Amino acid sequence: xxxxxxxxxxxxxxxxxxxxxxxxxxxxxxxxxxxxxxxxxxxxxxxxxxxxxxxxxxxxxxxxxxxxxxxxxxxxxxxxxxxxxxxxxxxxxxxxxxxxxxxxxxxxxxxxxxxxxxxxxxxxxxxxxxxxxxxxxxxxxxxxxxxxxxxxxxxxxxxxxxxxxxxxxxxxxxxxxxxxxxxxxxxxxxxxxxxxxxxxxxxxxxxxxxxxxxxxxxxxxxxxxxxxxxxxxxxxxxxxxxxxxxxxxxxxxxxxxxxxxxxxxxxxxxxxxxxxxxxxxxxxxxxxxxxxxxxxxxxxxxxxxxxxxxxxxxxxxxxxxxxxxxxxxxxxxxxxxxxxxxxxxxxxxxxxxxxxxxxxxxxxxxxxxxxxxxxxxxxxxxxxxxxxxxxxxxxxxxxxxxxxxxxxxxxxxxxxxxxxxxxxxxxxxxxxxxxxxxxxxxxxxxxxxxxxxxxxxxxxxxxxxxxxxxxxxxxxxxxxxxxxxxxxxxxxxxxxxxxxxxxxxxxxxxxx
Numbered sequence: 001x002x003x004x005x006x007x008x009x010x011x012x013x014x015x016x017x018x019x020x021x022x023x024x025x026x027x028x029x030x031x032x033x034x035x036x037x038x039x040x041x042x043x044x045x046x047x048x049x050x051x052x053x054x055x056x057x058x059x060x061x062x063x064x065x066x067x068x069x070x071x072x073x074x075x076x077x078x079x080x081x082x083x084x085x086x087x088x089x090x091x092x093x094x095x096x097x098x099x100x101x102x103x104x105x106x107x108x109x110x111x112x113x114x115x116x117x118x119x120x121x122x123x124x125x126x127x128x129x130x131x132x133x134x135x136x137x138x139x140x141x142x143x144x145x146x147x148x149x150x151x152x153x154x155x156x157x158x159x160x161x162x163x164x165x166x167x168x169x170x171x172x173x174x175x176x177x178x179x180x181x182x183x184x185x186x187x188x189x190x191x192x193x194x195x196x197x198x199x200x201x202x203x204x205x206x207x208x209x210x211x212x213x214x215x216x217x218x219x220x221x222x223x224x225x226x227x228x229x230x231x232x233x234x235x236x237x238x239x240x241x242x243x244x245x246x247x248x249x250x251x252x253x254x255x256x257x258x259x260x261x262x263x264x265x266x267x268x269x270x271x272x273x274x275x276x277x278x279x280x281x282x283x284x285x286x287x288x289x290x291x292x293x294x295x296x297x298x299x300x301x302x303x304x305x306x307x308x309x310x311x312x313x314x315x316x317x318x319x320x321x322x323x324x325x326x327x328x329x330x331x332x333x334x335x336x337x338x339x340x341x342x343x344x345x346x347x348x349x350x351x352x353x354x355x356x357x358x359x360x361x362x363x364x365x366x367x368x369x370x371x372x373x374x375x376x377x378x379x380x381x382x383x384x385x386x387x388x389x390x391x392x393x394x395x396x397x398x399x400x401x402x403x404x405x406x407x408x409x410x411x412x413x414x415x416x417x418x419x420x421x422x423x424x425x426x427x428x429x430x431x432x433x434x435x436x437x438x439x440x441x442x443x444x445x446x447x448x449x450x451x452x453x454x455x456x457x458x459x460x461x462x463x464x465x466x467x468x469x470x471x472x473x474x475x476x477x478x479x480x481x482x483x484x485x486x487x488x489x490x491x492x493x494x495x496x497x498x499x500x501x502x503x504x505x506x507x508x509x510x511x512x
Contacts, residue, residue, distance in 0.1 A: 047260030047283025110155025134171030220254035291360020299384030299392030323462030333399030351497035404447025437501030
């Protein structure tokens, strides 16, 4: 079924007709927020809910989501390490003491309330209590990380949704459509199922709504200017409407979804990361996380693309890079065994995105998968600039002389557009160089023009045109047998992503 979305010309009319209101912009009409002190890693109730405000004291990892107990006893909170905290319903287990391949990003409960599922960003599923395991995407190569899940009404299956809107269905959950092949204006951040289980909605960070099956479109914020990105949604029990929540706690209501209050305009101790509705539909909870990067935007540009070689007419076209011209894009290099730089770059970017989102960051990636052509290097720079990223990194691997080994961090040279971010880019480059040297077994480069792993470049569009702090990192030399042996391993790719995430966190928040 075709997804529907507001267009710019009718967005305001549709929002009002559907009952969509940003109540944070109308304090006189808004309900007062709870009088209890707000705390990170907790839930804040609005309306009539069976459980009030609760916060986890000192969790091992930030709270990233919640699920309401269908029996109306309360809710569970879940951390990015899979630690589960129960308020009202029983505790059935957690992954809090396990070593996870990827962070937990969401949870759902069957209608009995006698268990729950946890979903990781790599599509891994962990089932507890009477929640049955029906399958996972944990062994698949995903084009984009999983960001949420929803259960069927009878508990006989579930859907997983990725940030590109790809849908994975298990058990009796049927596939009704996805945005997996659609060019999105903003990444998908969550989903909700209809009461019948014969449809679902997807929501983007801009509040765009995509409806499939019997899920009816009631309105969206897709064409509105938001003060903060949308981070989640919940559907009314009857399926006649839905709520959207932004990271600043603003609430948008559509269809039959009543407004019970918001945190919009309130000084928060941390960003809102999601919401859940009470089973009766008479209230909802907002979830506060504690990720150190909450409210920060990070740009990632995984260089090249998997099908660039199939369309030289596009990628060979010259573009102005700020100081001269260069091709729109290139194929990139590869190892002697044929493992391509494009795939390596995207794999590292996917791992990095998951790490950063687990810390609360909003992440903008310049290409959604490794199955396309381009975009041009100028477009990649514009995507990150337009997102207003607090910091950005271009991910590459080098194709240098076979005798050369090691990584290099490339820094911009002032040319006009980037003049205001040279100092901050250089500061980030030094932090990244140190974090990568400490976090991986790849040495600094022993060839080329780098000095202690740093090199200034004025011939690359991504650095010349940036208006945000940015560097480009060459993760070793794919033409070197030793470097290549590391680069092809998932362990090195994850270590590389972890090192970059550590550097970004240090740069944005200060040393730990």
